[in-house]
Amino acid sequence: MSKPFSVKQSLALLQQIIDQLPDKRMVAPAPSAPELQNSLDVSLNSQGSDSEQLMCAAKAYLDYNPDVSQVAFFKLLYSGLNTPALLGDWVTSLSNATMHTYQVSPVATLMELELIKQWNSLVGFKQGDGVMVSGGSQANLIAMLLARHKCCPDAKTKGLQGQTLVAFVSDQAHYSSLKAANVLGIGSDNLIAVSSDDQGRLDPECLETAIQAALARGHTPFFIGLTAGTTVIGAYDPIEPCSLIAKKHDLWLHIDGAWGAPVLFSQTHRHLLAQSQLADSVTWDAHKLMNVPVTAAVILVKQAGLLRQACTGGGGEYLFHSDENEVYNLGERSIQCGRRADALKVWMSWKSLGSQGFSDKIDNLFDCKTHCVEQIESAPELVMLAPAVYLNVLFRYQPSTELSEQQLKQLNIAICKKLKVQGTYIDYAQYKGRTGIRLILANSLCQRSDIDDMLQACISAGNEIYAQADG
Numbered sequence: 001m002s003k004p005f006s007v008k009q010s011l012a013l014l015q016q017i018i019d020q021l022p023d024k025r026m027v028a029p030a031p032s033a034p035e036l037q038n039s040l041d042v043s044l045n046s047q048g049s050d051s052e053q054l055m056c057a058a059k060a061y062l063d064y065n066p067d068v069s070q071v072a073f074f075k076l077l078y079s080g081l082n083t084p085a086l087l088g089d090w091v092t093s094l095s096n097a098t099m100h101t102y103q104v105s106p107v108a109t110l111m112e113l114e115l116i117k118q119w120n121s122l123v124g125f126k127q128g129d130g131v132m133v134s135g136g137s138q139a140n141l142i143a144m145l146l147a148r149h150k151c152c153p154d155a156k157t158k159g160l161q162g163q164t165l166v167a168f169v170s171d172q173a174h175y176s177s178l179k180a181a182n183v184l185g186i187g188s189d190n191l192i193a194v195s196s197d198d199q200g201r202l203d204p205e206c207l208e209t210a211i212q213a214a215l216a217r218g219h220t221p222f223f224i225g226l227t228a229g230t231t232v233i234g235a236y237d238p239i240e241p242c243s244l245i246a247k248k249h250d251l252w253l254h255i256d257g258a259w260g261a262p263v264l265f266s267q268t269h270r271h272l273l274a275q276s277q278l279a280d281s282v283t284w285d286a287h288k289l290m291n292v293p294v295t296a297a298v299i300l301v302k303q304a305g306l307l308r309q310a311c312t313g314g315g316g317e318y319l320f321h322s323d324e325n326e327v328y329n330l331g332e333r334s335i336q337c338g339r340r341a342d343a344l345k346v347w348m349s350w351k352s353l354g355s356q357g358f359s360d361k362i363d364n365l366f367d368c369k370t371h372c373v374e375q376i377e378s379a380p381e382l383v384m385l386a387p388a389v390y391l392n393v394l395f396r397y398q399p400s401t402e403l404s405e406q407q408l409k410q411l412n413i414a415i416c417k418k419l420k421v422q423g424t425y426i427d428y429a430q431y432k433g434r435t436g437i438r439l440i441l442a443n444s445l446c447q448r449s450d451i452d453d454m455l456q457a458c459i460s461a462g463n464e465i466y467a468q469a470d471g
């Protein structure tokens, strides 16, 4: 039976784990789930184990997890290591604070309020409020909840009572709005995917047509969800024309900036999200471009007080006491009871880097993006599949115009697989029926030379695979 160890002993074990980390871990460890299951014992038993076994498990855990801190991890919307945030994450676990009441999270509450103030100021919500959430998906869910509350306040207590509410997003929106429509009783069939234009942006004319069609069916439009930085190609939906449509029909206007909102830090590139203040709510993930360890995200709301109205209910008998700190109890703005104090790690990293640090990082990544697009456009074997206005680059290896879409798809999937084994983790994605390689630039350490290496690796792998298939 193991003895519980002290915080200091636990810290010593962590130190050992860090000391034993190899200089370079695998960016994309290869075992399949069945292979890993066969080689690793994750069983739990009635008898406890000693710290030696825990150390082995921790080592295996790190060995087999993709090392997302490396520049060669281009696969997802996060990459890199934000050490002040990591420190904040460790301290958060040490405190085990939970964010429902000020009493049990005093400093984290003040930090969360400061973050919300800063985020609102970047977005342009002068009197806004907000609350931190478990991720962009929950933020989008809360936005839809607020829209439902604004449109049908009785739905909170009585349900939808036979009304058909209809929400609108672009056909490039993240799948979390589908989940939100499901969870909120809207029904995923009542989430309309409005066509996007050739740049992947929601088309306002199609939006107006879709709203008119819903009205003609006797349904109740209530929500428009725009995206700032779409998941596959990084497109920014047009805010101003959609805001006019939202005003005309009295609809909630939300911006999902889970990936693209941090562009507001950069004086050079914030124009992509100019007019964000026209929205009613904005989703912002700190665990994507800001590189804060997952999870860290926020829903920002222009009209202060609405979150509390829509989310509050229960808990007064034991938790939310009427005391001098009552207004600081963030739990009443949230759909969660226990909520991790994610504020500290975001605050620590913002304090350490300053807003300028995030701005510099974003400007450097834009420079890498521009370089990447130039290189792709000058390489005869590579083709861009979509405009790259943000930090996503969707391209493919296309050695011949003779190949069918299916052949090109297989070829580019094979390139991703080959690169993974070689230590570059990129993924493939589909956009408007064409499949290519989706490169995500999120790691502050990325340099032009990393882009050159990655593209060269794609071309070499492509040439090899194509030659084999041809021969």
Ligand SMILES: Cc1ncc(COP(=O)(O)O)c(C=O)c1O
Pocket: 077, 134, 135, 136, 137, 138, 174, 176, 227, 229, 230, 231, 256, 257, 258, 259, 285, 297
């Ligand atoms: C545009 C967009 N919105 C929302 C999400 C969901 O965010 P999360 O993973 O934090 O729930 C994602 C995730 O990739 C996204 O790309």
